[in-house]
Each structure stands twice: as structure tokens, then as C-alpha cells.
Amino acid sequence: MTVDSNVLLALDLGAATASAALIGPVDGRRRLLGSVALPAGVSEDRLVDHLLDRVRRADPALAEVLGLDDDASAAITRLVVRSIAPPTLVVLAPTVRARLGVERVAGLAGWRTRGASLDPDGTIGLTRTALERGVDALAVAGEPPTSREETAALAELAATVAGVVSRPIAPPLIRVGELAREELGLEPQVPTGEGSIYAPGPEAGDPAGEPLRRLFERLDPTGPTARRSALTALTDLASVLDRRIELIEIGFDGGLRAVAGPHGLEAPPAFVPAAAAVPVDLDDETVDEVLAWSTVALDRHRMRDRLRDLRLSPWVEAHGDGARLRLAAARAAVTRLVAATPWLESLPAPDLIVVAGGAWAAAPGPAIALAIADVVRRPGTSQLAYDHARLLGPLGAVEDPDERQALLAELADDLLAPLGSLIVPVGLRPGRTAGRLTVTGPAGETSLDLVPGGLQLVDLPPGQLAVVDLRFRDPVGMGTRGRHLTVQVGGGLGGLLVDLRDIPLRLPERAERRRALLEAWQAAFWAGGDE
């Protein structure tokens, strides 16, 4: 039997989970026929066979028409993207401040960073860090000296770096800022034949550090990855749908945040390894961040162990407490992603927020919607959707832009699972009620009081549109400012979320009270979440 030439397999082979989706023609249009996600250790062919088995069982007639017999898997065109561990950059600087400036920018361009500074690490600490295994590039940076001590420190740094790069094992060197070239007087000594690279400083450009971020992005040795392909797909999707779309992706080895409009990216995107579901370097701060979102009662030691096990075996125990823990870790990761991208936070609320990545793999849709509402606190109205079959990466890997856009246009309805709509006003005054909301949809009219500090949920199934009429006692901000606002919203798995909580969200300091509050919010969104 010959396989229909329009049948495609989209494979996103992540670091923790691998997913496969089958795309095929139905009634003259390509549709998503099915998808599966399994632990990353399962072979690619077995993953595909499992998906085809399932499609054959679910719709034997369609499988017959498309030629999806037992031998079909080898004959189907595959769009494959892989997650690759981020490259590592070591930053050497005279001071911690100078080092952190470069690490911050590199950490937005997909580099995992670590570093050392003369103060406090000393020459040996600097040399040791630079020579560690697995370092893909070195960066040296410094600020203009203001004293004789600082001048001496820069001279010591220059000598140390010269010693490091003269060794045959030294990775390529990036000299950051004018200072590195002029004050340090460093000569290119990298024996790879590539020479040194001179880069603008971390404060240069608008937004600050953008030229350096772009350079780091170009220098990324990992090449095309699932995350970078997803960004391509996002840009095309925004163009195809003629909407402003924000992508929030959280995976095993990092996160991605970007906002695209009909004419392309609206601001620089951010590839942030520190926004991994469980970062490689699990420090106290990360553990505390997850604890802050956790509804599972654990002390810090136990939470650290659970996160460490999650890093070792990211697919294990994706149910029960494991599911709640994953969602807490995902919230903490989104928090880090949002904190790292203030220039995206200051943009107006997008029309659509697309959530993607393996961190959400087993979570129920409404719970994902709430997680995003908890962390992305931007006034306005947005629709939420989830890349449930992990198609963005593979579709972004289609090389021909016309073909890619055509595919995205045909699959847009299938690739995005609607999670619901989110209404977030800002500037509410405390009180018993801030006004009244009326939702008019196919099922009739629903009216309720707007209670400041509350999270209100209106049932609005996927595929339904409704008009929301908001009448506030005082003017509020929702992209525009006013007392009487009317917006059109789309339904989803989580319905309509009217979020009247603080911006930014304030949670009780005491762990028990915080957990109780989080559980109360979650209860409405997570059927069976308390099992």
C-alpha cells in the first residue's frame, strides 16, 4: 500500500520527553490525526510505530485511505527537531558585577553560564573555571578602572586570560566591551585559527545588551534546535493568523519567550537556560521558588531531593504529587523567564499566549491556564492556547517559508488547544465589589460581581465566542483605561478567567496559608487535582 504523499510525521525529540504527531489530509485539508508523548529514552521508530498503531485503531478507514499499514512508518516524510543541551560560556572578569552583566546577556541568548572573577576567586579560581570540561567559549569582560587597585586587577586578569588562551585546550575567546580590547591590551592567541572575537559591552544598545545578545546567539554552536525552530513557527503563525502572539515555552534544558505580530517579532526573543523546568545548577533560590508555588507540603531538603530526582528522571511519577510538583516547578520556571525579560513584560497584552514545552506534558489544560495567569501578570485580555502535540518546533523546521506558512495555516486550529481567555484589570481599589461583569455567549447571559483580589471563572467551552461587558466603579487599566469596557473572548478548556488579583501577585508569607490559597485557586481549575 502506498502512503499518501501529504502524510507527515512531526517529531519533537526533547531532552526529557519525545513526542510524535501524525499529520494527514482529511477532506482536502491537512489535519492533525494524532499525537503521543513518551519518555526520551524510547526509540524514534518505536515512538512512530506506537502512534501509527493508535491511529489505525482509532480510525481504520482513514488509515486505509492514507495507506498507513504496518510498513508505512519508513515511507512517511518526517519533520524532526531535537532538543540539544545549551552550550556553556565561562565569563572571566575582575569583579562579580562585571561578570554578572555578561552572564545575564549570554543567559538570554541560550547560553548556560558560569564564571569567575579575580575578586573573590583569584587567579587560580579563574584559571580553573576557564579550563573545566565542557566549556564551549570563554568571555572576558571588565569595567573601566577608577583606581590604581582596579588597574592592577585588570592587568592581572589580562595576564591570566593570556595564560589560559595560550593552552592548546582553551576554548574560543570572546572579548566583551571596548575595555577588553583597549585597556587589557589582549592579543588574539586562540590557536584554533579563528582568533578572538570582540563584542560590544553588556550595556550597549537598546534595549541594553541587545547587540551582545545577538552576537551570542550567532555564536551558539548547537545549531538549529527545537526551541529555535519554534520561534520560526511562532513568527509565521502570527503572520498567518494576523494576531499578536506570545510564546512561553518551558523545557528540560531551558525556556523561550517571544512576542510576534503580523509583521514579525515585536521585540528581541529570549532563550533562557535558567528557565529550565529544573535547572542543572539547583541552588537554594531555585528550591525556594518552587516551594513558593508548591501545594505539596515539603521541607526544603525534601524539595531539593524531589527536584534532583526530577532532573535525573524527568518523566517518572507524572501523576499525583508528582504532577503538582511539576506544575510548581513550571510556574517557578516561568517566573524566572518573566523576570529575565522585562522588555517583553512591558509590551501590551498579546491577543494570544501560546504555552509550549515538555514541562507541561502531563498537566491538565485548565491547570496550565491558571499557572500562566499566576505568573504572567500583565493587564489586558488575552486568549490562552497550548501546543499540545508539540508541533511548533517541527513545523518551524520546514525550510521553505511558503510551505511552512501554508502548513501552519492549515493546522492552526489543530495545533493549538484552546485553554481559555484571561481578563486581567489593574488599578482595582480594595472593597467588597469593584463592579459587575456580564458574559453574553451562545449559552445565554451570565452576570457576576467583580470582587477585588478574587479569581473568577466563567464556563465557556472551547470553540465558543462570548462578549464580556465589564462595568467598574472606578477606572481600571486593561491596555486602555476606563470604567466600562467590552471585549470579545474565546472559550477553552479552562473557560474564561477573570483575574482580579494583585499585579504582581502577592502570596502569604506563611507556607501553610500560601499552600491553602494556592490549593483554593487550583481547585476550580484542576479536576481531581486533590487526589
Place this chain on the structure above:
Amino acid sequence: MTVKLATDQAGTDQADLGRGLELVPARRLLDPEPVARFDLAPGDRILVAAGDRVSVGVGLAERQREPRVDDGPPVAVAAELDHPPLRAGDWWPGDGHETGGPLRRRHPRSPAGELLHPRDGRWRIATGAHVDLLEAPAPGVVGEAVPGRGLTIRLSGTALIGSFAAGIPSRGRLERVIGESGLRGALDVGRAGAILAVDGRIDSEAIIRARATGVRGVIASGLAGKDLRDLQASEARQRASLQPLAPFSVLVLDGTARRPLAGPMADLLAALEGREVAIVVDPPRLVFDPLSPAVGPPARDRIRVVGGDLIGREGRWLRTAGLRRFAAGVHLEAAAIVLDDGEVAIVALVDLERFI
């Protein structure tokens, strides 16, 4: 939540055994060609070279306890040299120490150390007063010897793959200890030189006591992060006291959760009892001479539960069970397995592992 069924409702579907079983994450039990890495820092002196064959106990490197920067030899101009020019990373043997002549009144001109970089006409070196000898825990061939970074050694033998390890690579005869009471009884000097494989709960206190009695290493299925940090802190205190550190390491086979040793691992450790084995920290491995008869991966359909209510239980693959709803309303691919006590259970596929 895991669903247990009272009886085996159906036999194993042979077609499904091949296809379904491959959906279970596979874990490698053995590494047939283990390569050990030994991290070194600037100032550590490498005593071997790439290609050297090393036997057990051979000194691989001298590690500086408290490296410091000092002045080394002058930077000679090329015309003055009667030997290849010095380069960063070279070992400077020092001068003024080894003349063999009468005791000098002045200090040595420069101590021994690793050349870091030239500065103001002299090399700066990484040196120190106290060194610890890093010994080869197993025989092998040196692959890479890079000053300031480390060594790699292709070890002869086979290795059991662990999850993580800590300490200094060590060697000893393997002795098994079962349960908490067994461990308490095992902690005496009679076990000096042994590597204890503990099937049961273990904490940092027991590990530190084991080290104090001369035990060379501990193998456990799980160890909490807090216990590991306590152990590392104890090691740091010992290092700060400038006492020589005996090689001692901990190898964790699973993770931080408490659970019994996996059957295939327990079988292998039983077969190795009384033999000389080595613990390598990076990557985490237990290295041993190949056994005769060989102990390999278990039967193909052998399954272990690594998550959920049945964590640690083992059994046999039965069949895939489709998409099921688990605790917290999560839908996951499931499988039916027969536990060793004959019960049939429905378990999430992601909570299973098989050894290959």
C-alpha cells in the same frame, strides 16, 4: 495511584511483548568500556602521560590542598634557551631544592608548581605546601592528561552504572550489608578496606562512621541530598585539618528516594561479594573484573517500578493498557505488569524501567 488487579486477567500477548515493552524507558545496567574522569585544578601535578598503562594504586596525580600563586622562573628570551620554551600548563620542578649540596641559608629561588602565565618578566605558578596523592582505583590506560583540567582513564573491566557519586575514587573488597541492623553491625574496624553495598536505609552518620572505621566506600540505592551534603562537609573539615585523606567514596545507584536495590543490581552485587571492586565518581560507576559466568541484564520482560505507590517493586511485563487516568486527574499511557507476588497491577508506563 496504581491499580492492582486480583488475578492475572490475561496472559502475555507475545506481539505486545516485543512492541509494548520497547515503550518502557530502558536503563543500561553495565558499561562494558568504562572511562573514568579525574578532575584536577591548576597546581595539581600529573604523574602519568597519555597512553601510559596504569595498575591499581599507581599515583596518577598530586592534588594541592590549598593552592596558591607564587613567582616561578624568569621568562627567558628565545635566544637564551637551550631547551624548548616554557608554556602555560608546564610543570616547573622548582629550583634551589634539589641540588643535593649543603643546606642553603637562603630560601629556594622558586617553588615547584604549574606555570600559569608570565607577568613582569617572570612566570606565575600555582603551587602549594600540602598534596594528596590521587591513586588509580582500577587498572587501565591513560587517555587524556591535561594540566589544570584532569585525566581520563580507559579502565579495564566492566562497570555497574550508578546515578551519582561523591568522594575520592576508591577500591576495596565488596561486602554486602542487609538492612539497618546489618549496617550497624558492619561498622567496625573488621570491615576496614571494604566497600559496603547496603540494601536498606543509610544516612550520613552511618557513612561517616564507616569512613572512620576504614571502610573505603559505600554503595546504596538511594541517599538523601542532605546526607550527601553532610558527608561532603565532613570531608571538607577533614581536609582543612590537613590530615591525609584516605580514598573513600559513595555510589548511589538510583536517586534520593529510599527504595530497595534493583533486583539485577542486587544479583550482580551478590555475585561480586568478596571480590575487589572500585568506585569511580565521574561518571558514577562500580568497576569490577568481568565475572565468569558473566552476570548480565535480566530477562527481557523483567520490569521495575520506579514511581508511584509500588516504587521499588519488580515483576514481569504483561501488556500495554492504553491511556488511563491516574491520581490528580492526569492521563498517561499505562501498562499491565505481573508483580513478583503474582498480583497484576496497572502502572503508568513512565513509572517503569527495564534493564538492558
